[in-house]
Amino acid sequence: MKQLRNTTKFRVRFSEVDSLRIVWHGNYLKYFEDGRDAWGAEFGMDFIEIYEKHGLLIPLISTNLEYKYPLKYNEIGLIETTFINTRAAKAIFRFEIYDENRTQLKLKGETVQVFMDVNNVLQLNTPTFLEEWKQKHEMV
Amino acid sequence: MKQLRNTTKFRVRFSEVDSLRIVWHGNYLKYFEDGRDAWGAEFGMDFIEIYEKHGLLIPLISTNLEYKYPLKYNEIGLIETTFINTRAAKAIFRFEIYDENRTQLKLKGETVQVFMDVNNVLQLNTPTFLEEWKQKHEMV
Amino acid sequence: MKQLRNTTKFRVRFSEVDSLRIVWHGNYLKYFEDGRDAWGAEFGMDFIEIYEKHGLLIPLISTNLEYKYPLKYNEIGLIETTFINTRAAKAIFRFEIYDENRTQLKLKGETVQVFMDVNNVLQLNTPTFLEEWKQKHEMV
Amino acid sequence: MKQLRNTTKFRVRFSEVDSLRIVWHGNYLKYFEDGRDAWGAEFGMDFIEIYEKHGLLIPLISTNLEYKYPLKYNEIGLIETTFINTRAAKAIFRFEIYDENRTQLKLKGETVQVFMDVNNVLQLNTPTFLEEWKQKHEMV
Numbered sequence: 001m002k003q004l005r006n007t008t009k010f011r012v013r014f015s016e017v018d019s020l021r022i023v024w025h026g027n028y029l030k031y032f033e034d035g036r037d038a039w040g041a042e043f044g045m046d047f048i049e050i051y052e053k054h055g056l057l058i059p060l061i062s063t064n065l066e067y068k069y070p071l072k073y074n075e076i077g078l079i080e081t082t083f084i085n086t087r088a089a090k091a092i093f094r095f096e097i098y099d100e101n102r103t104q105l106k107l108k109g110e111t112v113q114v115f116m117d118v119n120n121v122l123q124l125n126t127p128t129f130l131e132e133w134k135q136k137h138e139m140v
Numbered sequence: 141m142k143q144l145r146n147t148t149k150f151r152v153r154f155s156e157v158d159s160l161r162i163v164w165h166g167n168y169l170k171y172f173e174d175g176r177d178a179w180g181a182e183f184g185m186d187f188i189e190i191y192e193k194h195g196l197l198i199p200l201i202s203t204n205l206e207y208k209y210p211l212k213y214n215e216i217g218l219i220e221t222t223f224i225n226t227r228a229a230k231a232i233f234r235f236e237i238y239d240e241n242r243t244q245l246k247l248k249g250e251t252v253q254v255f256m257d258v259n260n261v262l263q264l265n266t267p268t269f270l271e272e273w274k275q276k277h278e279m280v
Numbered sequence: 281m282k283q284l285r286n287t288t289k290f291r292v293r294f295s296e297v298d299s300l301r302i303v304w305h306g307n308y309l310k311y312f313e314d315g316r317d318a319w320g321a322e323f324g325m326d327f328i329e330i331y332e333k334h335g336l337l338i339p340l341i342s343t344n345l346e347y348k349y350p351l352k353y354n355e356i357g358l359i360e361t362t363f364i365n366t367r368a369a370k371a372i373f374r375f376e377i378y379d380e381n382r383t384q385l386k387l388k389g390e391t392v393q394v395f396m397d398v399n400n401v402l403q404l405n406t407p408t409f410l411e412e413w414k415q416k417h418e419m420v
Numbered sequence: 421m422k423q424l425r426n427t428t429k430f431r432v433r434f435s436e437v438d439s440l441r442i443v444w445h446g447n448y449l450k451y452f453e454d455g456r457d458a459w460g461a462e463f464g465m466d467f468i469e470i471y472e473k474h475g476l477l478i479p480l481i482s483t484n485l486e487y488k489y490p491l492k493y494n495e496i497g498l499i500e501t502t503f504i505n506t507r508a509a510k511a512i513f514r515f516e517i518y519d520e521n522r523t524q525l526k527l528k529g530e531t532v533q534v535f536m537d538v539n540n541v542l543q544l545n546t547p548t549f550l551e552e553w554k555q556k557h558e559m560v
Contacts (some may be wrong), residue, residue, distance in 0.1 A: 014158065014457075015166060015450050019213065021159045023341045026309035030435050037434075037494065046493075054454075064344035073159065074457065097309045154313050166449035167481045170295050177294075177354065186352070196541035200445045213328075214317065298434065299441045306435060338490065404484065 002138050005082045008038035010099065012075050022070035022130060028107055029063065032095050036092035036111075039093070043083070045133060054129050057120075058113045059139035075102040085139045088113055089126045142278050145222045147177035149240065152215050168247055169203065172235050175278035176251075179233070185273060193268050197260075198231060198253045206248035211219070216240035225279045229266045230254055244267035282418055284363045289380065292355050296416035302350035306386060308387055309343070312375050315361035316391075319373070323363070334409050337392045338371060345389035356380035365419050369406045370394055425502045428458035429520065432495050437536050442490035448527055449483070452515050455501035456531075459513070463503070465553060474549050476513060477540075478533045485529035496520035505559045509546045510534055 011033050018024040040046055050056050071077050077097050084092040091113040097106045115123040115130075126134075134140045150171050158164040180186055190196050211217050217237050224232040231253040237246045255263040255270075266274075272280045282388050290311050298304040320326055330336050357377050364372040371393040377386045395403040395410075406414075414420045430451050438444040460466055469477050491497050495506075497517050504512040511533040517526045533542040535550075554560045 008377065011454075012458075014451055014453050015164050017159050018154065019157050019159060019161045020339075024155050025343065026155060026306050029306035029309075030433055034431075037431075041319055057300065059300075059350075060347055062344065062346045063305065070339075071376045073540050077313065151317075153310055155310050156319075160477065160479075165483065166446050169446035169449075170293055173294050174291075177291075197440065199440075199490075200487055202484065202486045203445065204482065206482045207480055210479075294438065295446060297439050298441060299437050301439045304435050415539050 002092055003082055004039070004043050004137060006035065006039035006042045006098055007078060007080050008035060010034050010077050010079065012071050012073055012077065013075055017073045020070075022072055025065070025067060028065060028067075028097065030094075031077060031079055031097060032063075032081075032109060034110060035079040035095050038079075039081040039083065043137065046076070050129065054127065055078065055118050056123070056127055056129075057116045057118070059116060060111055060113050063111045065107060067107050069104060069106045071097070071099075071106055077106065079104055084110075085134070087126075089123050091130075102108075144179070144183050144277060144279075146175065146179035146182045146221055147218060150174050150217050150219065152213055152217065154213055155170055156212045160210075161211055165205070165207065167187070168205060168207075168237065168249070171217060171219055171237060172203075172221075172233075172249065172251060175219040175235050176233055178212050178219075179221040179223065183277065186205060190269065194267065195258050195271075196267055197256045197258070198265070199256060200251055200253050203249065203251045205247060207247050209246045211239075211246055217246065218242050224250075225274070227266075229263050230271075238260060261271050284323050284417060284419075285362045286315065286319035288315060288359055288361075290314050290357050290359065292351050292353055292357065294353050294361065295363075297353045302352055305345070305347065308345060308347075308377065308389070310367065311357060311359055311377060312343075312361075312373075312389060312391060313376050315359040316373055318359075319361040320410055321391060323417065330409065335398050336403070336409075337396045337398070338391050339396060340391055343389060343391045345387060346372075347387050349386045351377070351379075351386055357386065358382050362420070364390075365414070371410075372396050386387045424459070424463050424557060424559075425500055426455065426459035426497060427500050428455060428460045430454050430494055430497050430499065432491050432497065434493055437493045437523055440490075442492055445485070445487065448485060448487075448517065448529070451497060451499055452483075452501075452513075452519060452529065452531060455499040455515050456513055458499075459503065461502040463557065470549065474547065475538050476543070476547055476549075477536045477538070479536060480531055480533050481529045483529065485527060487527050489524060489526045491517070491519075491526055497526065498522055504530075505554070509543050509545075511550075 016023050016027040080096045082094045084094055086092055095112050096108045115127050142202055156163050156167040220236045222234045224234055226232055234250050236248045255267050292303055296303050296307040360376045361376045364374055366372055374390050376388045395407050432443055436443050436447040500516045502514045504514055506512055514530050516528045535547050
């Protein structure tokens with residue numbers, strides 16, 4: 001099946017590193033957002049537009065991270081973001097963070113998001129815009 | 141003249157400390173917000189209410205910080221927040237951060253805020269709610 | 281079996297809230313650290329002392345979070361931190377975040393840490409200090 | 421006199437924006453660090469090397485920021501970092517942040533750093549490595 005995967009890079013800031021001279025574990029979720037934004041830009045899914053045009057918020061309901069090797073100050077990380085296709089009314093992304101040359105997996109994780117309208121009502125069916133987007137990308 | 145000053149405490153988090161094992165310099169602005177919130181709670185100035193009731197935003201236009209001695213992980217800091225009275229249509233706060241027992245000044249700073257309506261129009265005169273608040277606190 | 285559980289509170293800062301006016305999802309890991317620090321203070325496990333006295337680092341190898349309801353600016357959160365006893369050479373903590381009055385579960389999660397010496401060698405057996413601490417707390 | 425100025429760009433993250441949908445004011449100091457790092461890479465001043473080779477820390481003793489216009493989520497900012505030459509034993513940097521096309525000044529600020537040896541003794545004279553670096557760049 002078709003996999004929509006984006007690869008982008010980021011640099012570790014001094015302020016993101018803790019007293020053990022490695023990235024503080026919560027900051028990797030910022031790099032996940034870099035990955036998701038770059039993925040959205042590549043595959044035409046704009047989360048602000050989804051809100052403004054379709055009136056849908058996409059809150060995160062769960063995340064998990066597995067830490068293998070730390071990143072350090074000033075290092076360049078490479079993040080691969082993959083959209084996981086599902087029949088459920090969810091947006092699931094898988095993330096893998098590597099060193100700049102993609103020789104060592106540093107960390108992997110996943111985020112699960114759902115769709116809510118502006119009255120905070122959970123959408124039980126996949127929203128129309130997402131169905132259409134999936135058809136366009138040959139995912140259904 | 142009357143000085144409205146609040147004193148509150150905070151604890152330094154692990155995630156707020158950098159690789160030199162001291163608070164990263166930008167994080168002190170979070171403690172300033174702790175001070176300003178505690179000051180507002182003590183003297184009856186609720187920034188959310190000002191927005192919802194009076195339609196005014198209070199953006200920060202400048203800040204400065206002078207660092208004397210660093211705070212470390214798990215230390216308790218004491219912050220003194222003082223409202224600086226001015227005829228200008230501004231809200232000026234002065235901050236001093238000490239160790240828990242107030243024996244050593246660690247850092248001092250200031251923030252200057254202005255008043256803008258919801259159309260981002262700068263208010264050139266002190267807003268009515270602030271004039272009334274000042275009268276109540278014998279500042280005019 | 282005996283459960284070692286700590287309860288502590290925290291306040292949501294303005295800087296921790298995102299443009300949807302709820303805590304940015306990565307910031308909950310800061311509250312987890314508040315919980316773990318308060319737990320350590322209550323039950324006599326000082327992570328800095330473990331490093332300085334026993335030469336052991338306790339890196340996080342995985343974490344997961346399940347988001348139910350968001351916290352907002354200036355809200356007080358209550359966090360319950362529970363040490364999960366295990367025969368493995370790991371430190372596992374479970375976290376539950378509630379509103380101030382503990383009427384609604386907002387979020388739950390878990391962190392898993394391992395023990396490494398200063399040469400980054402993973403400890404395959406539970407360190408002696410932890411065995412002794414467990415005996416003292418009637419966990420073995 | 422010769423001015424050593426670097427220009428680099430950054431993107432605003434979702435997690436850096438506050439509930440007013442603009443960058444939280446303390447986060448601009450992270451962009452200042454992006455600017456200082458890029459400046460150091462361009463002009464051969466590596467702050468880690470200064471510590472490891474010359475045993476000198478370069479703590480920040482003051483900073484100030486003047487906010488003109490805010491940056492928003494996903495915007496690209498352009499930051500100009502200028503080294504301000506001084507006879508004092510200090511490292512002074514001036515920062516200007518613009519929109520991507522450099523048509524509007526969003527913010528400016530300054531940081532002042534001093535030199536301390538590993539025993540936290542303040543260096544009253546400009547360190548030798550810095551004098552030599554200045555000569556190389558025709559600043560003395």
